[in-house]
Amino acid sequence: MRILKLLIAAIIQVSNLVWAQNFYDEHPHLMELTPKNFDKVIHGTNYTSVVEFYAPWCGYCQQLKPIMKKVAKNLDGIVQVASVNCDLPKNKQLCAQNRIQGFPTLMVYRPPRVDLSKPYSERVKLGNHASEVYKGERKLAPIIDFTVSRMKNYVRRLLNLNKLSEMFGKSTRPSMILFSKKEKLSPIYKSIAVDWLGSYNCFMIPNNKVAPLSSDDNLAKFYPNIYGFLQGLVEKQKNSEKSLLVVFDPHNDQYYVFQDSPLVKAQVSKFLKESLGYNPQEGPGSRRQQFVDAIKSGKAKKVEHDEL
Numbered sequence: 001m002r003i004l005k006l007l008i009a010a011i012i013q014v015s016n017l018v019w020a021q022n023f024y025d026e027h028p029h030l031m032e033l034t035p036k037n038f039d040k041v042i043h044g045t046n047y048t049s050v051v052e053f054y055a056p057w058c059g060y061c062q063q064l065k066p067i068m069k070k071v072a073k074n075l076d077g078i079v080q081v082a083s084v085n086c087d088l089p090k091n092k093q094l095c096a097q098n099r100i101q102g103f104p105t106l107m108v109y110r111p112p113r114v115d116l117s118k119p120y121s122e123r124v125k126l127g128n129h130a131s132e133v134y135k136g137e138r139k140l141a142p143i144i145d146f147t148v149s150r151m152k153n154y155v156r157r158l159l160n161l162n163k164l165s166e167m168f169g170k171s172t173r174p175s176m177i178l179f180s181k182k183e184k185l186s187p188i189y190k191s192i193a194v195d196w197l198g199s200y201n202c203f204m205i206p207n208n209k210v211a212p213l214s215s216d217d218n219l220a221k222f223y224p225n226i227y228g229f230l231q232g233l234v235e236k237q238k239n240s241e242k243s244l245l246v247v248f249d250p251h252n253d254q255y256y257v258f259q260d261s262p263l264v265k266a267q268v269s270k271f272l273k274e275s276l277g278y279n280p281q282e283g284p285g286s287r288r289q290q291f292v293d294a295i296k297s298g299k300a301k302k303v304e305h306d307e308l
C-alpha cells in the first residue's frame with residue numbers, strides 16, 4: 001500500500017515535470033523568454049518579434065509547436081521568434097501584463113520608427129513597441145506573411161539611377177544599393193537595413209528598372225569613379241537574373257561589390273564590416289547577436305543562476 005502510494009506520488013511528480021517543461025529550450029532559432037530578458041529582447045531592438053504565449057499542457061499549443069519551430073527557422077534573422085511558458089510561476093505576471101487570456105496567443109510586437117533625420121538623442125527610446133494579437137490561421141505561411149508584413153522598412157526604392165547624385169548629396173552616410181532580380185523587396189534585405197540602421201542608407205532598384213545613365217548627370221561631375229562603374233554595370237545588370245549588392249562611399253568616390261549572389265546575412269555582414277569598417281547594431285557580427293545567441297543556447301539562463 002505504502003509502496004503504491006509512493007509510486008503514485010512519483011508518477012505525479014514526473015508527469016508534472018513533463019507538463020511544465022518548456023517547449024523550446026535550446027532551440028537554435030527560438031528564444032524562451034522570462035521576465036528577466038523579455039524587455040531587452042522584445043523592446044530593446046529595431047526588429048519586429050512574434051511571441052507565442054503558451055502552456056505546455058494545452059492541446060492547441062502542442063499542435064502549434066512543430067509549426068512554430070518551422071516559423072522560427074524560416075524567419076531566422078528576419079523577425080525575432082520567441083515564446084513564454086505561462087505555466088511557470090515566474091512568468092505568470094509577464095503573461096498577465098501582456099493581457100494573455102488564452103493559450104496559445106501569438107503576439108506581434110512592432111518597433112517604433114526611427115527617424116534618422118533627427119539627432120541621436122532625440123530619437124525614440126526603448127520600451128514602446130506596439131503589440132498586436134495575431135488572429136489569423138495557425139499555419140506556417142499565414143504566420144510568416146503576417147509577421148513579415150509587420151517589419152519596419154528602411155529600404156527606399158530607387159526607380160532611376162539618375163537620382164543617385166541627389167541622394168548622395170542629401171546625406172553624409174554611405175549607401176548600399178541592391179540591384180534586385182525581384183520586383184518585390186526581400187525580407188532579408190529589409191533586415192540588413194535594420195542591422196545597419198544609421199550607418200548606411202539602403203536602396204533597392206529592380207533589375208528591370210536599370211537603364212543607362214544620362215550623360216549630363218551630376219554623378220559624372222561629382223563622382224566620376226562611381227559614375228564610370230555604374231555605366232559599365234548597367235548593361236550587365238539590366239534585366240539580369242542575379243541580384244547584386246553594392247556599397248557606395250560618395251565621400252571618397254568609392255564603391256565595393258558584394259560578389260556572392262544569395263544574400264546570406266553572415267556573409268553580407270562580413271562584407272559590410274570590411275568595406276568601411278563599421279559594426280552592425282544588430283544581426284550577425286553585432287554584440288546584440290551574442291546576447292540573443294546566449295538566450296537561444298540556454299547559456300544566458302546559466303548566467304542568471306550563477307548570479308543567484
Ligand SMILES: *[C@@H]1O[C@H](CO)[C@@H](O)[C@H](O)[C@H]1NC(C)=O
Nearest residue numbers: 043044045046114123197198
Ligand atoms: C534603432 O536604431 C537606431 C538608429 O541607428 C538607434 O539609434 C537605436 O538605438 C536602435 N534601437 C535599438 C533598441 O537598438
